[in-house]
Each structure stands twice: as structure tokens, then as C-alpha cells.
Amino acid sequence: MYKRQTISSEEIARQRNICSEIFQQINASRAHPLALVDTYGCQQNEADSEKIRGYLSEMGYGFTQDEYEADVIVVNTCAVREHAEMRVLGNVGALNHTKKAKPEQIIAVCGCMVQQEHMTEKIKKSYPIVDLVFGPHELWRFPELLQSVMTRHKRIFATEKADGAVTEGIPLKRDGSVKAWLSIMYGCNNFCTYCIVPYVRGRERSRLPEDILAEARQLVAAGYKDITLLGQNVNSYGKDLDNGVDFADLIRMVDDIPGDFLIRFMTSHPKDATEKLFRTMAECQKCAHQLHLPVQAGSDRILKAMNRHYDRAKYLAQVKLARQYMPDLVLTTDIIVGFPGETDEEFEETITLCEEVRYDAMFTFIYSKRVGTPAASMPDPYSREDKQKHFDRLTEVANRISAEKHAAYIGTKQRVLIDGETGHEEYNLSARTNGGRLVHLKGDLSLVGSFRDVTITGGNTWALYGSLEEENA
Ligand code: 5AD
Ligand code: SF4
Numbered sequence: 001m002y003k004r005q006t007i008s009s010e011e012i013a014r015q016r017n018i019c020s021e022i023f024q025q026i027n028a029s030r031a032h033p034l035a036l037v038d039t040y041g042c043q044q045n046e047a048d049s050e051k052i053r054g055y056l057s058e059m060g061y062g063f064t065q066d067e068y069e070a071d072v073i074v075v076n077t078c079a080v081r082e083h084a085e086m087r088v089l090g091n092v093g094a095l096n097h098t099k100k101a102k103p104e105q106i107i108a109v110c111g112c113m114v115q116q117e118h119m120t121e122k123i124k125k126s127y128p129i130v131d132l133v134f135g136p137h138e139l140w141r142f143p144e145l146l147q148s149v150m151t152r153h154k155r156i157f158a159t160e161k162a163d164g165a166v167t168e169g170i171p172l173k174r175d176g177s178v179k180a181w182l183s184i185m186y187g188c189n190n191f192c193t194y195c196i197v198p199y200v201r202g203r204e205r206s207r208l209p210e211d212i213l214a215e216a217r218q219l220v221a222a223g224y225k226d227i228t229l230l231g232q233n234v235n236s237y238g239k240d241l242d243n244g245v246d247f248a249d250l251i252r253m254v255d256d257i258p259g260d261f262l263i264r265f266m267t268s269h270p271k272d273a274t275e276k277l278f279r280t281m282a283e284c285q286k287c288a289h290q291l292h293l294p295v296q297a298g299s300d301r302i303l304k305a306m307n308r309h310y311d312r313a314k315y316l317a318q319v320k321l322a323r324q325y326m327p328d329l330v331l332t333t334d335i336i337v338g339f340p341g342e343t344d345e346e347f348e349e350t351i352t353l354c355e356e357v358r359y360d361a362m363f364t365f366i367y368s369k370r371v372g373t374p375a376a377s378m379p380d381p382y383s384r385e386d387k388q389k390h391f392d393r394l395t396e397v398a399n400r401i402s403a404e405k406h407a408a409y410i411g412t413k414q415r416v417l418i419d420g421e422t423g424h425e426e427y428n429l430s431a432r433t434n435g436g437r438l439v440h441l442k443g444d445l446s447l448v449g450s451f452r453d454v455t456i457t458g459g460n461t462w463a464l465y466g467s468l469e470e471e472n473a
Contacts, residue, residue, distance in 0.1 A: 041078025112255025
């Protein structure tokens with residue numbers, strides 16, 4: 001049985017001391033070094049990159065998007081599908097040019113992809129330009145690893161197998177000023193048969209409620225208006241803590257923090273979504289009526305082969321219950337097409353499920369074989385072309401339903417959070433509805449970071465268009 005491990009505050013203090021040492025060296029040399037952190041994959045990875053940037057910032061690095069300008073490049077990788085891995089390898093390979101132009105440049109590759117042995121071997125052999133490789137479990141000691149590369153001029157590979165630990169006190173440099181990620185737990189215990197995540201991110205482990213609440217309070221005090229609680233499966237939050245606080249309780253605690261802000265969360269595993277969660281979402285003023293509930297497939301045989309621990313009927317019953325509590329619920333999902341052995345008939349069950357549920361948006365993927373997962377050794381007789389045909393059909397269905405859902409907003413009034421600029425002249429602002437749907441607006445830049453009422457004037461598959469109430473008056 002996995003025992004929850006923590007990295008001590010002394011250890012983190014030691015890492016931050018190393019940041020100070022590097023800072024002093026940089027200061028003494030009067031250099032203005034720059035770093036580039038390139039992130040692939042999910043929000044958890046975005047959150048990890050904020051920690052890497054936090055450390056780099058403490059060391060005195062500024063940031064750039066230009067590979068030729070960067071003194072340190074960190075590529076934070078994803079392993080969920082082959083496509084993402086290919087993109088990473090292609091882009092890391094292209095850094096040959098920058099390293100030639102700037103031989104002292106340090107190139108680091110971290111994240112889920114390099115937590116797989118065969119990938120680390122590949123980088124060792126075929127990508128000599130890479131100086132540092134570290135897995136998700138070693139992120140907390142990035143300063144120490146980077147310093148070793150700097151002083152020892154040796155390649156370093158830190159990708160020990162581990163269950164993972166909880167770390168507090170790593171500095172964060174957040175990406176925006178309106179929306180923030182807040183990790184509440186790490187890892188996954190579910191071992192869905194297609195998925196690499198449990199192998200690379202370790203066992204489920206929850207942060208303590210007081211640490212999460214302290215961070216949430218800081219975010220609210222700093223003016224953040226949209227906080228997304230993050231975890232691979234947030235519904236199993238707290239199961240490893242033994243303090244009686246479950247995910248619904250945690251939402252209520254965050255909701256109790258005074259201030260005008262929204263609480264979102266992802267991802268929810270249907271096997272653990274409870275009536276208590278839906279009731280809590282409905283009752284908590286600040287909790288968005290938005291649920292990302294990945295179904296993955298519509299056929300009971302495939303769900304079982306995927307080790308998902310629910311069937312179609314249970315999933316549909318949950319959706320019904322959630323909508324009873326929140327009639328305005330925005331519901332999204334993930335679907336895998338072409339799981340090994342999925343027949344035409346089984347795929348049809350995915351289509352009928354989607355027609356029945358009518359998701360606001362769907363994230364659809366073609367199955368990608370992952371080394372070491374149980375599905376990788378299941379017979380997979382269908383061709384890539386067969387799978388692509390199914391994928392294209394599902395995309396059509398998804399796009400049509402999203403467009404219909406968005407069309408139904410036209411003429412309604414919505415309270416939105418204006419969260420950024422778009423760079424377009426006609427609709428220069430972007431915003432999100434309470435349920436998280438994207439709205440394009442025209443208005444003054446000073447509105448970014450505020451909640452406003454808008455009338456929805458148009459919509460397509462991808463977004464809504466609206467006008468500010470004030471301008472209609
Ligand atoms: N192939 C395709 N899609 C996958 N996902 C996870 N593993 C795989 C895989 N091997 C999808 C699932 C998950 C989302 C984050 O990525 O739908 O919910
Ligand atoms: Fe992967 Fe399943 Fe865990 Fe999600 S719940 S990360 S799909 S194993």
C-alpha cells in the first residue's frame with residue numbers, strides 16, 4: 001500500500017538557496033540571462049511549468065519565446081499520445097541549430113515523456129544536445145539539477161521510478177493574472193488500460209486542505225477571478241488523507257473564501273462522481289456549473305476493456321442526476337476512438353451516447369498505443385483508416401451538437417468573466433460564461449479581469465459572440 005510521502009520544507013529551502021546562489025553569480029557577472037519553458041500536454045503540465053518558471057525567476061532569469069535568445073531551454077513533455085511525443089522529439093531535434101549558434105545553451109527535457117525508460121534511452125543516444133533530463137518526480141529539485149549541469153558540465157539524467165510525493169513551497173510564476181491553476185492532488189491510481197499516466201505520474205496523493213486554502217486565499221487576494229482545481233481525478237481527492245475531507249467538502253471550503261471569483265475543476269472520473277458533489281456544485285455560489293466528465297466510449301464491452309469501472313447506464317444516470325441539480329450545467333467529455341478491437345457496432349454506441357447526452361464540447365482522440373500499458377498487447381485488427389473514418393464521423397457529430405448548443409444561447413443574457421485580448425479588431429476581448437464557454441466581445445481593454453453581463457448575439461461550433469450590456473443601453 002502506498003504511503004503518502006512529502007518532501008520536507010528543509011529540502012525545498014535548500015533548493016531555493018541554490019536559486020539564490022545562481023542569482024548571485026548572475027548578478028556578479030552582470031548578465032541578463034533568458035530562459036524558455038515550452039509546455040506540451042495537459043493543465044497539470046502547465047501548472048508544473050509555472051513551478052519551473054518560478055525557480056528560474058528566483059535564479060534571476062528573464063523569459064523569452066525565441067530559442068536563439070535563450071540561455072536555458074526547458075521542454076516540459078507529455079506522454080499521453082504518440083503524436084505529442086513526436087512533436088517533442090521533432091522540436092528538440094531542431095534545437096541542434098540553436099545550440100550550434102550558442103554552444104553554452106543548456107537544454108533540459110522534463111515531464112511525463114522522459115519518465116518512460118525507452119524515451120530516456122532514446123534521448124541519451126540520439127539527442128546529445130540535451131544536457132538535462134528529469135521526470136515529474138524530480139521537478140522539486142530542478143535548481144540542484146541545473147546547478148550540477150552548470151558546474152560539472154556533464155549530462156544529467158534524473159528519472160528514477162517513484163510513487164511520487166507532495167511538495168509545498170516551490171515558488172510559482174503564473175502565466176496570467178485572471179485565471180489560475182491550483183493543483184489539489186497529483187498522480188492517478190486508476191490504471192485505465194490505454195493510459196500511461198499512472199506509470200509516469202505515480203500514485204494519487206492529495207495536498208492538505210490548509211495548503212490548498214492558503215494558496216486559494218493568496219490567489220483571491222492577488223485578484224485572480226477564475227480558479228481551476230486540478231487533479232488527474234479530483235473526485236478521489238482526500239482518500240489518502242484520512243481527515244474526512246472529500247472533494248465536495250474542499251469545494252465548499254474554497255467557496256467560503258470571501259471575494260468575487262469562480263471555482264472550476266478538472267478532471268472528474270465518472271466512477272467517483274457523487275450526488276454529494278453535484279449538490280455541492282449547485283449550492284456553492286462560486287462553483288461554476290461546468291463538468292468535464294470523460295466517458296471515453298459508449299459500449300459496455302469497451303468500457304470494461306478500458307477498466308473504467310462504470311457502464312453506459314451508470315454514466316447516463318450520473319449525467320441525468322447532475323442535470324437535475326444544475327439544469328444549466330455545461331458538460332464536456334473526452335472520447336477515444338479505435339480502442340483495440342472496437343467494432344463498427346461498438347463505435348455506433350459512442351455516437352448514440354453522444355446524441356443522447358448532447359455535450360457542449362467533446363475532446364476526441366484516436367487511440368494511441370502506449371508502451372507498457374495493458375491495451376498495448378490487446379489484439380487490434382482495425383486499420384488506421386477505419387479508425388480515422390470513425391474519428392471523422394464523431395467529429396462531425398461533436399461539431400454539430402456544439403453549434404446547436406451555442407445557437408441556443410443567442411438572445412440570452414450571460415454573466416461572463418472577461419479574461420483577455422484576442423488580437424482581433426472586431427472582437428478584441430475574450431470572455432468565459434459561468435459554464436466555461438468562450439465568448440468574443442468588443443470593449444475596452446480595461447475590462448479584462450471583470451465580470452460583466454453580455455447579450456449573446458451569435459455562435460458557432462467553437463465560440464459565442466456577444467455585446468456588452470452597457471453598450472446596448
Ligand atoms: N490514446 C488516445 N487517447 C488517450 N487518452 C489517454 N490515453 C490515451 C491513449 N493511449 C485520452 C483520454 C483522456 C485524455 C486526457 O486523453 O481520453 O481522458
Ligand atoms: Fe489515465 Fe484513466 Fe488516470 Fe485519467 S483516470 S489519467 S485516463 S488512468
